[in-house]
Amino acid sequence: MNNLDKLKEEVNNCTKCNLCKTRTNAVFGEGNINAEIMCIGEGPGYYEDQQGRPFVGKSGQLLDKILGVCGFTRKDHVFIGNIVKCRPPDNRNPLPEERESCLPYLYKQIETIDPKIIILLGATALKGLIDPNAKITKVRGQWLEWNNRLVMPTFHPSALLRNEKLKHPAWEDFKNVVKKYRELVNKEHYSEHC
Numbered sequence: 433m434n435n436l437d438k439l440k441e442e443v444n445n446c447t448k449c450n451l452c453k454t455r456t457n458a459v460f461g462e463g464n465i466n467a468e469i470m471c472i473g474e475g476p477g478y479y480e481d482q483q484g485r486p487f488v489g490k491s492g493q494l495l496d497k498i499l500g501v502c503g504f505t506r507k508d509h510v511f512i513g514n515i516v517k518c519r520p521p522d523n524r525n526p527l528p529e530e531r532e533s534c535l536p537y538l539y540k541q542i543e544t545i546d547p548k549i550i551i552l553l554g555a556t557a558l559k560g561l562i563d564p565n566a567k568i569t570k571v572r573g574q575w576l577e578w579n580n581r582l583v584m585p586t587f588h589p590s591a592l593l594r595n596e597k598l599k600h601p602a603w604e605d606f607k608n609v610v611k612k613y614r615e616l617v618n619k620e621h622y623s624e625h626c
């Protein structure tokens with residue numbers, strides 16, 4: 433059993449915050465455990481909670497589509513996780529104390545996977561990892577640094593589903609990620625559209 437498997441077992445049995453009482457499954461995250469890119473969202477929704485997998489609903493399908501256009505897959509290039517591993521009831525935002533309880537798991541995931549690029553999907557991910565007062569509308573599209581890693585904050589796919597106008601700026605953010613991936617990881621990286 434590798435370190436991530438051990439951590440996953442810990443998460444599956446975790447009772448550190450009240451979200452454990454209402455979850456069906458904890459959602460540890462999935463993807464390549466040696467990925468150079470990590471995508472971090474907010475927390476599991478209904479389908480994620482049911483299946484124990486991250487980003488499997490409509491937002492997840494959109495995320496996979498965007499990643500696909502960039503030439504990235506969960507299997508080979510990306511590990512996908514969340515700020516909280518258990519679904520907040522009725523998909524409300526995770527409370528600050530829930531974020532605080534759960535963040536050490538994310539820190540360990542980042543340390544173990546050791547990605548060069550972190551993509552923060554939406555306000556909760558930005559506030560959880562970088563700064564509780566940061567605003568996604570202000571910082572999206574700008575490279576930030578966190579513990580010697582490059583961080584690209586962008587909109588959550590669910591926001592893109594609600595508001596078509598956000599799709600263009602989000603696509604610009606992902607194009608920047610592809611550019612950086614070519615600089616840092618693989619200059620031959622192929623992507624059909626960027």
Ligand code: SF4
Pocket residue numbers: 443446447448449450451452458516517518530533534
């Ligand atoms: S959300 Fe995180 S801290 Fe809370 S019970 Fe689930 S795994 Fe534990």
